Amino acid sequence: MSVLRRLIPGKRDMLGTIGAGILLFVALGAVLAPMIAPYDPTAISLLDRMQPPMWLEGGSLAHPLGTDNLGRDMLSRVIYGSRISLAVGVAAVIVGAAIGSTIGIVAGYFGGWVDSILSVVINAQLSFPFILLAIFILSTFGGGFWPVVLVLALGAWVNYARVVRGTVMSVRTQDYVHAAISVGVPTLRLLRTTVLPNTLSPIIVVASFSMAQAILAEAALSFLGVGVDGANPSWGVMLNDGRAYLQTAWWLTAMPGLAIAITVLGGNLCGDWLQDRFNPRIGN
Template sequence: MSVAPAAPSPHAKSPRRGKLDLRLLVPALFCTLYVLAAVFGPFLTHYDPVATNTSQRLRPPLTELRDGSLALFGTDQVGRDLFGQVIAGAQISLTVGILTLLLAGTVGTALGVLAGYRGGWLDTVVMRLADIQLAFPSILLAVLIAAVLGPSLVNVILVLALTRWVVFARVARAQTLAVRVRDFVNASRTLGASHLHIVRHCILPAVVAPILVVATVQFGLVIVAEASLSFLGLGMPPGTPSWGISIANGRNYLVTAWWISTMPGLVLSALVIAVGILGDRLRDRFDPNLTTR
């Protein structure tokens, strides 16, 4: 006589849900440390990122200076402390990344939701504009626009937002097209709900998760783009402690003073890798079409 298996307890936790995902936790902690260093670093350190001292120029990392301070990352060709420049550059990158994604995400998501929900000529116009922009490499388009506008923090944010709204628009449109034909949306429409009510309470909640995943991935790309523009002299103004400018300042000293370009380059690379891994893990977790192990 066979015995039917006992029904699982509703309070029992699934092994996958209770398992700690280190591939998500480690990059999240690293990004948190980066944010904390960018926000609170200048208040906890006495390093001036723009103060010059030619008598202490080209000092290697971990060198004790004449005033008793320790140059953790060394000094550049005019005696500026590289650790202070990296901390200040983190503030620039954080500001550019957050404001760019807020602007591009808001505009792109709004256009994508409107295009997917309304359809017709609006959908055609928005998507054709997106296709035209995607035909050009984003970094070349950013260089072209930045060369016209000139180097400044506001111009960098506007340029990068102009090159990134397309990604948010396409993701929001695809999600809207998938949700607007669902039963609960049709039920709300049948009960007399307005278009604004359907968009706010039915469409947008379904769009938030994929948009957040896209924003996480795009954050690293925006930081690289800002550093690239600053390296070319089209991003932040000269004298601003940006990672791209710091790397550009050391390109003529790669043999004699490798640390000028290497230190900010390593910090930039580590952050972009961590953000990329974090975005990939968030995509695996929130995308129902992907099977995770």
């Protein structure tokens, strides 16, 4: 993104607005899915199977993005798929941010051996191949919404922990922290009322990037067959379903793939913009 930004100087805010707009659009689609989806995403109609998108020969307005191997409407499936992808992304961000920020604050504030131990844990987690860990856990304990969220949070917390640790290390040297200590504020309360609020902006930035990553990772896990098993398919499950028909019906994979790409782009644009906004040297 930074390359793109350099090519268009002064357009950071515009790109950020586009990113936020994309996320809002996807979120609205997810919330309003029952109202805007033209069909039931699970309704099978074998007579209409494998219809191409409407702009191709043989396509029709009845199914703008075509149908899949069981004749289900692709547009409706993509719209409904956003519900699971976004829900997983948001939940993973919340759980990951809570775990990672807590560990980062503790490591950064107390320093010393506490920091040494937590840093070893952080580095160990960083050096472990995430997808292997995820497959191992999900195939052992089974998939589903919350297991996937927890696994994604397990992969994401280090990002928060590292950034928060660094920020807290500089925040704790500030006079307002010394002032709170000399006033006699208990340590836990000090972390909550003084340190955390001053660490929030990097957390929000990481959350924005991390949301995009979580959506991507959920798709990867579903593609590998260890993802969220629900009545409504996620984008990753759709990718997996369409894999067998790549040669004959590419839209089965292209449509959910495009949806993932656009959403992730939105998250990244948004994160990039927030990062600049919160950086006093670049932002305003």
